[in-house]
Amino acid sequence: MTDASLPGTAPPPAPAPAAAGAAPAEEVVKGGKQLTTFYIYEAPVRLWHWVNALCIVVLCITGYLIASPFPTLSGQPSDHYLMGTIRFIHFSAGYIFAVAFIGRILWAFAGNTYARELFTLPVWKKSFWRGFFTEIAWYAFLKPRPMKFMGHNPLAQTFLFVVMVLGTIFMIFTGFALYSEGTGLGSWQSRMFGWVIPLLGGSMQVHTLHHIGMWAIILFVIVHVYTVIREDIMSRQTMISAITNGYRSFRDNDPD
């Protein structure tokens, strides 16, 4: 069994699951069907998710406006500080984004097993790949019913790892490297991230790659929001409640 998939072979009481803390939080009988609910995402994970989401929205809008500014303003330059304000918001959101990500990494050590899922892809496990291909088949309408998962399904986990871990790291590194151009040589930003600029082929190139990174994240958000809503309706477990109050309910007690 993976950490992610629910054993759930027998009706409750649930069999001893592999994952720690996987004892059902409550079991409700509703409309003749038994709903088993588990506490999955602890408060710091949920907080990070929403802070991160807000940061991404702010960063994408301000970032786009930095590359393609508003139409020009008239009057004296001392009357306005539009670009300055947009850049300030972008940099502030960037700091929050980075600090939240560091906090999220630390919580992976402190939190429950689902707090670690984001950073670990168990590609050596057969069950991971079974879940991965089953999910692909489910999305390709080749399977009438998906599998059950306590945390993320392997396909979602892969996407999250690539975009939200590797992508975030890429955006933080390129972002702070670009920021260091303003803070100047000798600043901690320059000492820590300045090497990124010659490595990727110059300032212009880093700007372009940072911009492409934004589009990659926007694509991810489109797919993420769609699949979450779809899964919330069509899969065998709830999605939106898991990231709002932390509880995930299963709609059936069937085995895998």
Added chain:
Amino acid sequence: MALETFYEVMRRQGITRRSFLKYCSLTAAALGLGPEFAPTIAHAMETKPRTPVLWLHGLECTCCSESFIRSAHPLVKDVVLSMISLDYDDTLMASAGYQAEAILEEVMTKYKGNYILAVEGNPPLNEDGMYCIIGGKPFVDQLKRVATDAKAIISWGSCASYGCVQAARPNPTRATPVHEVIFDKPIIKVPGCPPIAEVMTGVITYMLTFDQLPALDRQGRPLMFYSQRIHDKCYRRPHFDAGQYVEHFDDEGARKGYCLYKVGCKGPTTYNACSTVRWNDGVSFPIQAGHGCIGCSEEGFWDKGSWYARLADLKESGFGIESNADKVGLAAAAVVGGGVAVHAAVSALKRAQVKHDTSNGADKGGDK
């Protein structure tokens, strides 16, 4: 016979001591050293023998030399050229042919390990270097030979530093910057197409008077001239922060001298001293003349897309000539958004079908 000192050369050329001291102060200021370093420079110039400089020319357009000989700082055109003991420069020297090559050999043996090699242009490596022949031999051979016993190498201009136009895609002659041919010598990059004259003379003066390399950044450029972007010291920066841009070259903003960001100014991505030192005796620089910076001192500036757009072309990534990050991103978002819509529609149909089946008493779709 020992070489004359710089000071002796200057006096012999009729330069007064007063002018000499002025030059030392100005050089100290240009190097960002502060007034207390003027006597240090003066002392060094009075006591140090001139250092021989061998100036080689590979694939280049001579704009670096043109810039250098127009250095407007006091005395530079008279002094720096004579004081650096420019013993070999096949463009500027009077001698030619066998005589010229003989001087090269002589300096290389006599001042082994003590001369500075200045390289303008770069060697092409395709066809064994046959695209650039100097004195009957490939330039790359001459470069390697002279570099062997040099104290340090100065890469003049974007050609020697990064490759410049002859190395732009598809680079048919495989023009290669100096630091990718010579690996065992300290190399100072002085990029620009051309570099600013005062920057060139400043770098040479620093090396000769202090007998050491100037402090360099990660890419090997002297910090004193390349540590900030054009943008950081641009006199139009207040318009950038305010959000006042030239939208077209003939609009009101252009006449009022607004920021050139939207017409593709590369100032925010270009490290050089143009906005502080400026050109032609500090008269002007491109942005002051109403045209955006083209980023000529940045690596591969020919291949980074239009000089009039802030977003780089992505043609090298196989997206077509007119593509940039926004066009590719929007297209991808449209494709993904459309895919999501279709997928959602099919999902809804499937779900309706399953519900229909279930309500008809069929087995619920849970079997594998």
